[in-house]
Amino acid sequence: MNLLPSGICFYLSVAICWLTSRVDGSWWYMGxxxxxxxxxxxxxxxxxQRQLCRQHPKVMQAIGAGIKDWIGECQHQFQNHRWNCNTMARDHNLFGRxxxxxxxxxxxVYAISSAxxxxxxxxxxxQGELQSCSCDPTKKGSSRDAKGTFDWGGCSDHVxxxxxxxxxFIDAKERKERDARALMNLHNNRAGRKAVKRFMSLECKCHGVSGSCSVRTCWLALADFRRTGDHLRRRYNGAVQVAMNQYGTGFTTAQRHFKRPSKNDLVYFEDSPDYCIRDQESGSVGTGGRxxxxxxxxxxxxxVMCCGRGYDTTRVSRTTKCECKFHxxxxxxxxxxxxxxxxxTCKAQT
Known part of the structure; x- marks a missing residue:
């Protein structure tokens, strides 16, 4: 079974670097x-994907501008680990091999980028940045929650x-391939999307005499992306190793005692390298200098970080604020x- 993708999907390839370098928006005004x-x-x-890109250039611009947010979240989640979601400035895609x-x-990476x-x-x-969408038009009239009846108002995020x-857009290439790796990517893409929706919250404003809250106006709001990142990090910790079923249409667990993956789980086929040493084939940059x-x-x-190679110690001077007084x-x-x-800092491999 070939588990290598025939092509890394758009947003993880050189295209994402291409979009990032053009997020100033200058070329979108060319008509x-x-x-x-x-x-x-x-x-x-x-x-x-090209068709959607031509039809929605402003959406492409928004995607390009938002790339740094999910990359930053990935790097936050793994900042203290051997693999720290490092990106490659000059490789064929942001994360190398x-x-x-x-x-x-x-x-x-697929889940956090989809999210x-x-x-x-x-x-x-x-925020009104796109002509093709605005607030959620279905959130009108009245509804109920555990606290009682409320009126929809404000701007509900149209997730x-x-x-x-x-x-x-994102799944288009994977749906065309339909091989084992494509099915893995589709599953993790969906888990990422569902993670964002999972943390939508109902926010309300009270109206009434002396703040009695006799009438509530509510709207659905996105949570901070950190909550999505934390959730997907937990899913990473509990990711399920799978294999293709005999029909090539879905997954079965790689080991009998493993749990069957749900739609919210992350799935993978291959064991990870230890990321201790630089290895171009596995995409590991090593931990030397970390x-x-x-x-x-x-x-x-x-x-753990230095993989038993030892570390160097450097004496540095840092300036901090101290003896602060309120006036x-x-x-x-x-x-x-x-x-x-x-x-x-970890010693480099010898």
Whole structure:
């Protein structure tokens, strides 16, 4: 069974770097012809994606502008681990050859990027940045929750619209391939989209005499993307290793005692490398030069992070604010203090 994708999907390929370099929006004002020319030259798109790109250039611009948010969230979630969601500035895609391996890290990247696209487009719709969408038009009239009746008002975030567009655009290449890796990507893409919707919350404003809340006006709002990132990180920890079923139409667990994956789980085929040393084939950049915590016993410890190679210690001086005092009414004055501290970094492989 070939588990390598015949082509990394658009938003993880050189196309995403291409979009990121053009998020200033200058070329989107070239008109319909300009949009068509640029969409035709984005690498990695299939015909359906090019068509959607031509029809919705502002949406493409919003996706490009939001890329840094989900990459930043990925790097936050793994900042103290051997694999820290590092990106490659000069590779054929943002994560190098890492994504050619059907590992749980690849599963997380697909899920967090799919979630990031949904979150970005939902927010852009509510903020009036796109002509193709706005607030959720279905949230009208009255409804009920555990606290009683309320009136829909304000601007409910239209997450369903963002999910539909994201699915149509992002999943297009995977649906065309339909091999084992494509099915894995589709599953993790969907898990990412569902994670954003999972944390939509009902926010309300009370009306009535003396704040009695006799009438409530409510709307559905996106949660901070950190909640989605935290959720997907937990799913990464509990990701299910799977194999293709005998019909090639779905998954079965790789081991009998493993749980059957739900639609919210992340799935992967291959074991991960240890990420200790630089290995171009696996996409590992190694941990040489990474900062570690000498006193920790967790994954950020020098013992774990440096994979037994040892670490170097450097004495550095850092300036911090100290002896801060509050002055009436509205000022805080601090001194600049120099602090000497040791920084430990993993030795490179020999």
């Amino acid at each position: 319909t012809l300009g949009s068509q020319v640029m969409c035709d030259n984005i690498p990695g798109l299939i015909n359906k 890492l994504l050619l391996r059907s590992s749980r890290e690849a599963a997380f 990031g696209v949904v979150h970005t487009l939902t927010r852009a719709c509510s 369903e619209h963002a999910m539909r567009f994201s699915q149509s 900062v570690c915590n000498r006193t920790s016993r967790a994954v950020d410890s020098c013992e 009436w009414c509205c000022a805080v004055h601090c001194r600049d203090c120099n602090q000497e501290m040791d920084v430990h």
